[in-house]
Amino acid sequence: MSYFLKRTENNLWHGKFSTFPEDLITHAVSTRLGGVSKPPFDSLNLALHVGDEPADVLANRKKFIRSLGFNVSDIVTPNQVHGDKIFRVDENYRGCGCENYADSIPETDALITNTPNLPLMLCFADCVPIFFVDAENRAVGLAHGGWKGTLKKIAAKTLLKMGDEFGTRPKDCLIGIAPSIGACCYEVGGAVIDKCKAAFPKNFDELLINRDGKIYLDLWRANVLQLLEIGVPEENIDVTEDCTCCESSWYFSYRAAQKKNLDRTGRIAALIALN
């Protein structure tokens, strides 16, 4: 695990993978600390669609995105729907979704690009952020894997799409799986269990963990397995193993909020750009 938290000059934290080439890409995972949003979005909520004050979200976005050397108007962000649509963006999409949720790339759960200085940003509260870095062909990707996306194999599909678009080969791609809900906390029911068995007929035993009569889904391993299946070497895949529900003082967590009877919470963001 190469993930670490680095404090920035403007008093934020950047979650980073030390395996990623700093000369080639800029990337970070945000935390919930250092923003201006009020409970239950306290405080660095980066999502416009969750019921928070838009002005607060924009102030938070400005602080986080500037801490990475970009302006808010640079980012491209999608309207995430737990699907498996992957969209290639270029200069024409700069600023989509940056200030208005309605302008987001529609119904998309992964973005890929080979355009330099075009930051891709996705939002998360327990779902799995998956970073892709292809240093050979100078391309990057970012995917959102909740249980639906994970079982639809969005991680594998994103990498294969990078292959079609940029010539990315699984053996050359570096993957980072960022903080998200772990098998320690992610209890699932019948429908998810059935879909997991259908998606991973050979190895669902590894993914569905029985503990005290309850079943927990290991989303991290499910994403790793689908990447191994298409030829990514295991040593190229870095799994953070930080659970957002256990670490809900650091990260927004939908499940942790539910336990506190909160029906809403904020979102952390993952951001990546080619330099």
Ligand SMILES: [Zn+2]
């Ligand atoms: Zn946990």
